[in-house]
Amino acid sequence: MTLLTERLVLRPFAGADLSYIEDVMQRPDVVRYLYWDTMGHDEAVALLERRMQADSLMQPGDQLVLAVELRETSQVIGDVMLGWAGSGHQQGEVGYIFHPHFQGQGYATEAVRTTLRLGFDTVGLHRVIGRCDARNTASARLMERIGMRREAHLVENEWFKGEWGSELIYALLDHEWALLSADATRDP
């Protein structure tokens, strides 16, 4: 499973990506709103192994994680996730983590759009959500920029890293995606 965009390659993780994982997951600014804290070597190896296994979407319940590589330099700059919910109602979820050095250039937007295209056009999902910590304004802005609607602000729905955390949920429906993707070709 490899996807090409204007500036990126989205492809399964490989053993050589360990240095990227170690680098990005030792950064407090990256893990701040993730479910784990900064990682050491062993944890990074375990995470890479999980990602390497998540290389296909065959049925509801599966999760796909792809490394995002800059075509120009072959550098890994982040990853995207597409989850196919097991509920049986054609629901999915996108996720993404990008290295701070590569933020602010539209790469994440480009990668997430392509991931949505995979979800709607290939997997045939009816609705795709994205979730983020209510304090993660950068993530919320990305989902809004892509055209997703905020459907929820769950207040203190999780005990997260020693305090009550709140969550935003954004969503896009297949017919909304169809309208957006008609425009997206003009507006990368």
Next chain:
Amino acid sequence: MPTISEPIDTDRLLLRPFSETDLDALANLLARPDVTRYLYEDPLTRDEVAKSLGEHMDQNHLTNQGDALWLAVELKATGEMIGTVHLIWLSQEHAQGEVGFRLHPDHWGQGYASEAVRAMLTHGFREIDLHRIIGTCDDRNELSRRLLKRLGMRQEAHFRELEWVKGEWCSQLVFAMLRSEWHAQADT
């Protein structure tokens, strides 16, 4: 272990474990299209109700995450079973629960559902120390929406076309109350 050993007493109602003698009243309730309209099921047959009743008779405790406490709502004045009320322990780690109710239409409009659900909220916050309790309903279910709002719960979510139920896409509202909000209510 929070098993209901005594019924929950409110002004006009008794919330008590189910018994076999509830079969007629429950069958009467769940055979009505106006009761099952926004539930996952169509009106139930007597056999289906009997099966459900059997399950509810076991669901008289909240011991572990995932347990649901189902209680019959009895009108003290007449001894009649007029509905059902339940509390699901959604998560122990995050101290989350969910309330629900079904009320016979002959008894709508008198505040019985409010009284019963309020008692279940109290039970959840007090007996199993929940931090947050939600109530959900179809976004067309005006009765439920008004009730949850009247109880002082906040609408946190409107999930569009979340589930395919009975031949159409259905959308869901999520209301929530925090422990601190329940305390504040109890003080006024």
